[in-house]
Amino acid sequence: MVAPHPRTTGSRLGATWPSLRVADWTGTRDTLHMWTQIVGKLRLSHAPLLNHWWQVTLYVTPRGLTTGAVPFDGGAFDAEFDFVDHRLRLRSSDGAAREVGLTPKPVATFHAETTRALDALGIGVTAQQRPNEVEPSIPFAEDEQHASYDGAAAQLFWQQLLQAQRVMERFRAHFTGKVSPVHFFWGAMDLACTRFSGRAAPPHPGGAPHCGDWVMAEGYSRELSSCGFWPGGGEEGAFYSYAYPEPEGFAGRAPGPEGAYYSVENGQFLLPYEAVRTAPDPDRALTEFLHATYAAAADLGGWDRARLEDDPRRWDGRGDAPSR
Template identity: 60%
Template sequence: MTDDAAWPALPVESWTPTRDTLHMWTQIVGKIRMALAAPVNHWWHVTLRVDARGLATGGIPVGSRLLELAFDFVDHVLLVRTSDGGLVTVPVPGLSVARFYAEVFDAVRLLGVEVAIHPSPNEVEVAIPFADDTVHATYVPEQANAFWRQLIQADRVLQRFRSGFGGKVSPVHFFWGAMDLAVTRFSGRTAPPHPGGAPNCPDSVMREGYSHELSSAGFWPGGGSEGAFYSYAYPAPDGYAEADLPDGATFSAEFGEFLLPYEVVRTSPDPDATVLAFLGATYDAAARRGDWSPDLLIRPHHARSER
């Protein structure tokens, strides 16, 4: 049984109002990064990263300066700062999405940065414009902190998994569209055009994201009673869903992906090994059945001899 402080229990139904509010907030912050950062393939320039206090954009070039927006889930503020010493702190408890949106743009303008974003969320069925959204106004600090601690563990294990691949591979990063932490490996071949269909999201976005054959995995606060680790391939090769899986993992026909419930990981004797077994088995299903080159796998860094 693992330490609950490291792998906290957080039933999805217990924090859905906070989750949905935070989802909209991360979209606002992520869209600012998207509007200002240089484009990178597969939309890698729009993502947030897990850091030692929460989720952050990292440095975004604005002229000769850098702008960064960072959620601090310890002190429960959004930090908006620039490389020339500018700093505006936005306390987040008690804010609706509409108020958060206004305060973030006030802060950015106060620091001398002008930016415009598409002012409605993506990849959600009901897309309330940010400026009008007073529906989502719940933020329970303890729940946001627990989610961030889940992300820390997921990020740490996904980084280990990422290190075993020698081909093109994404960073481990947080996509605010679906609110998931993800890492993606690529075979090196192009893929058939993606059909699109994500709610309130142009099909062109999905075609760019899935332009090449991939096996993607990550963590998402859904898909299980406490969230789930997931893995899928695009395009999915024949027989993919029949892969051999470790105990507790299944293939979801509803989502078209493999799922490993977070609660299975949290209560296992070795959570890291449980997740890595899942990631390895599901990547193997994509790679073997999709005829990926075995040379794309490399020995773990810790197993290499010293230089």
């Protein structure tokens, strides 16, 4: 067990809505961001394209973040960041496995160790070995700049993700139209869930650093309302919600609970994580934000809400659900 970080609270595993000040773990955050890009590019190399790049994301687990099963050579493999034991675990369906320790080390060292572990498993990587959506974009094999790893802070970030996912999954359940999983995008280092109206969207102009405009064109090819959490935008991170294309009047709509506001700079609604954590009922505060900002996008955008939404408890009291 890693000793609690002296500048954080709520470090007990499983703690509800832990506090983690961004300023106290920026070095670890930025290093971990690069590590997740290295592992995320395994999915980019081997998983077939899904709409909006859903095949490249990571997923929150009871111990950290995982690629999930990635098809490979007649079988599959996976990779999981274990923030309890602080290991990157690589496993193949042929029974082979390797590990890389999560300790303070440069990105270049982590990249070399991970590459050796993958080579031992016979897994190659074809994706470009430098980060996307960041500036500067230092090739992983040359990055000696990012070398921090505070294990207690990494645990707290994972616990933030656990709490965010739990509420976002309930929010997702109200939508019966096309909706993404609750998944972690390693490009921007955010946990996201996206709903779609079913209509095409105008071409996205792109502009993300070290990321082709065609990448954004695929990601935003359909009209959407997206929400999520990322470790920025507030003292302890922030929840966000935006629409693409943004309908007229969107920024003027009430965003829900106290502390939420529309950020002109970011082009989206923000709700500081600390405003949720310190609310009398954090789950209720975040739920209100998610529903209010989605309603603004859907109502002003003319979505067919009656067709796209339903009560996830609609079969409660009807006995056991079918197994299939």
